[in-house]
Amino acid sequence: xxxxxxxxxxxxxxxxxxxxxxxxxxxxxxxxxxxxxxxxxxxxxxxxxxxxxxxxxxxxxxxxxxxxxxxxxxxxxxxxxxxxxxxxxxxxxxxxxxxxxxxxxxxxxxxxxxxxxxxxxx
Amino acid sequence: xxxxxxxxxxxxxxxxxxxxxxxxxxxxxxxxxxxxxxxxxxxxxxxxxxxxxxxxxxxxxxxxxxxxxxxxxxxxxxxxxxxxxxxxxxxxxxxxxxxxxxxxxxxxxx
Numbered sequence: 001x002x003x004x005x006x007x008x009x010x011x012x013x014x015x016x017x018x019x020x021x022x023x024x025x026x027x028x029x030x031x032x033x034x035x036x037x038x039x040x041x042x043x044x045x046x047x048x049x050x051x052x053x054x055x056x057x058x059x060x061x062x063x064x065x066x067x068x069x070x071x072x073x074x075x076x077x078x079x080x081x082x083x084x085x086x087x088x089x090x091x092x093x094x095x096x097x098x099x100x101x102x103x104x105x106x107x108x109x110x111x112x113x114x115x116x117x118x119x120x121x122x
Numbered sequence: 123x124x125x126x127x128x129x130x131x132x133x134x135x136x137x138x139x140x141x142x143x144x145x146x147x148x149x150x151x152x153x154x155x156x157x158x159x160x161x162x163x164x165x166x167x168x169x170x171x172x173x174x175x176x177x178x179x180x181x182x183x184x185x186x187x188x189x190x191x192x193x194x195x196x197x198x199x200x201x202x203x204x205x206x207x208x209x210x211x212x213x214x215x216x217x218x219x220x221x222x223x224x225x226x227x228x229x230x231x232x
Contacts, residue, residue, distance in 0.1 A: 046124065047167070047223040047226070049220060049223070062221075063218045064220075105155060105214070107154075107155070107157045107212045107214060108157060108169065109157070109169060109212075110178060115166050
C-alpha cells in the first residue's frame with residue numbers, strides 16, 4: 001500500500017519561502033511512471049493544483065504559480081519537495097502531496113497524503 | 123471562482139439516489155477526461171471515478187460517472203449516512219494547460 005506523508009513548518013512569515021517535503025513509502029518513487037504532485041486546499045475548501053514532478057526531475061507547474069514555485073526530487077530518500085517563495089496570507093492552506101497516474105490525459109490521483117496546514121502569518 | 127461549476131449542496135434521504143453535476147467548457151470537460159473525488163470530513167480527497175466513468179478497485183458500483191458534451195455527472199445510489207461528504211470534479215484545462223477542480227458539492231444525507 002502506497003503511503004505519502006507531508007512534513008514541514010506549519011507557520012511561515014509573509015514574504016518568506018514555504019518549504020515542504022513528501023516521503024513516499026510502500027513503493028519506489030522511480031517505478032511505475034507516476035507524477036508526484038502537490039495540491040492545496042484553501043480554508044474555504046476550494047482545491048488548487050500546484051504542479052507535479054517526475055522522478056527524473058522533469059516538472060510541470062500551474063502557470064499562475066510558476067514564478068514562485070520549485071519542485072525537486074530525492075530518489076535516494078524516496079522524497080519529493082515543494083518550495084514556494086514570497087508567500088502571502090493568501091497562500092494559507094492545507095497542502096497535500098499526491099500521486100497522479102502515468103497517463104498524461106487523465107486526472108487520476110489515486111494516493112494522497114493526509115495534508116499539512118500551512119499558515120502564513122507574521 | 124472555479125472553472126468547473128458544481129452546485130454548492132445537494133441532499134437526499136437514505137436509500138435514495140442523488141446526482142451531482144459539473145459544468146465546464148470546450149477547453150476542459152469537452153475535450154478531457156473527468157475524475158471525481160470524495161472528501162470525508164477531516165480527511166484527504168479520495169478518488170471515486172476516473173476517465174469519466176471508471177471506478178478504482180474497492181469503490182462500490184453505487185457510484186457512477188458520466189460525461190456529455192461540456193458537463194459531467196456523478197451518481198450515487200442507495201445513499202448511506204456515510205456518504206455525507208464533499209464531492210469534487212476535476213479535469214485538465216487546455217488553455218492554459220493545467221489541472222482544474224470544481225468548487226465542490228456538499229452532500230447531506232437526511
